[in-house]
Amino acid sequence: MLTTLILFAAQAAAQPQSGTGQVIQRGGQIASRPVVDVGAKKTEIPPVLQRAAVNPYATAGMTSCPQLRSSLASLSAVLGPDFRVGANTQENRAGKLAEAGGKTLVNGLVPFRSLVREISGAAPAERRLNAAISAGHARRGFLRGLAVARKCRV
Template sequence: MSVKRSVLFGAMALALAASPAMAGQAKPDQSKSEAKSDASKTTQEEPGRWDDTRKKALEIGSQPARDVGMSRREVPPILQKAYDDPYSLKGLKTCKALSAEVTSLNGVLGPDYVVGNAYKENRAGKLAEAGGKTIINSIIPFRGLVREVTGAAPADRQMNAAIDAGLARRGFLRGVHLKQGCKTKF
């Protein structure tokens, strides 16, 4: 199978998994109005689900460009600050300032862990993501070596270290927020 055809099939699989129209398809024993009702419930219950799927699809599709050094992801400034000093309280004397910092970190890292939330997984989405990654990652022969030579692998390690520091900082700030008896929300 040619590389172009492999990429095409991978893109089609991702598009099918990401399609909000699939959520509105009627089941065999379900009317179209019931299916639309179910689709709106899904959209209301999980407002960021389709946006997240599209972001993942774009990230997977742009991976070869990052692998060969044509594109780079920049470390967001809030994560760079966390990487430089994750336990600093400089400029964070008030509850409002602590809350604003945690909110900024949430914007980059995604929502924090919440006790009592049930783990939900979109199995079809995960399968499509795995298939897309497999196809896209097979485009570049000797991918690991290419990533090291072009600087993509060190850049990913730097991004992962910044994310780890951001997670540590968010946990630290939430602890300080709790210890100070703050009532502000994140």
């Protein structure tokens, strides 16, 4: 019953162009939250983001356009698509409400959730992941600027 509700919420939140795999993945992320909160499942930071977190503005190994394109592709594979000028951003409000309801229901399963997350190490791990994601975005922007400056096709 709970899994069905969560999958429904994630499906409703999915954009029309989203695939079924993305809906299932989002529903799984919501459903597995309590397992992450108590520390039973560890959050892994992808290696490309670990490297970006060390120095998002490094230029070592970025001597050619193919190297820049490859690095940009690696980052986009983890971070999702980059911003595009003129892209139409529409939000599915009903879907977002359903997703929020699913998250609220699942988050309510762990009493004193924020305290449990700090004790279990889930909260610090999430902060490290968010910092790595921010560094990944900075790295992608830096590499895109470097590619434009070098007149690379990206």
